[in-house]
Amino acid sequence: MRRGFTRPMTVAFVCDGCDRAVHLPADAPRGESACPGCGRGHRLLLVPSVLESRRVEGCLLCGLDRLYVQKDFNRKIGLAVFAVAALLSVPTWGLSLLAATLIDLALYHVLGDVTVCYGCGAQHRGFVRSPAHAAYDLHVAESIARRPKTA
Ligand SMILES: [Zn+2]
Ligand SMILES: [Zn+2]
Numbered sequence: 001m002r003r004g005f006t007r008p009m010t011v012a013f014v015c016d017g018c019d020r021a022v023h024l025p026a027d028a029p030r031g032e033s034a035c036p037g038c039g040r041g042h043r044l045l046l047v048p049s050v051l052e053s054r055r056v057e058g059c060l061l062c063g064l065d066r067l068y069v070q071k072d073f074n075r076k077i078g079l080a081v082f083a084v085a086a087l088l089s090v091p092t093w094g095l096s097l098l099a100a101t102l103i104d105l106a107l108y109h110v111l112g113d114v115t116v117c118y119g120c121g122a123q124h125r126g127f128v129r130s131p132a133h134a135a136y137d138l139h140v141a142e143s144i145a146r147r148p149k150t151a
Helices: 048-053 075-088 095-111 138-146
Strands: 010-014 021-025 032-034 041-043 067-071 113-117 123-125
Touching: 021 032, 075 095
Parallel strands: none
Antiparallel strands: 010 021, 010 123, 032 041, 067 113, 113 123
């Protein structure tokens, strides 16, 4: 299924049974997986067209079609890079901070996009970004938060 250099399609979310982060491969058999923490079964709302087009139009966990796209950037790694750079900046006359900025930029571009659900916060990685999804919008987030709970 994989063509060229593409990231595996995964959906990451917090287990509602034990609050652990769960990463589900979207191409797992029938999109099912058990939580490594509590064994609770999770199932993705997969339609074959999603796997073929690699495009996610709606949340694969809760089905909501309101999603936003952000850079898949790990803040912890970024901060660690800067912490080390700051320590090294005295002996290197600040060059390490420049290097850290460049590493930061490189990571930012290499990691690509992550599509996040406004409703349940599930993170979809390795998919093609849908033109229907824009950057995080506080107004949308608030309207989603205020929507009547169906579950
Ligand atoms: Zn769990
Ligand atoms: Zn969702």
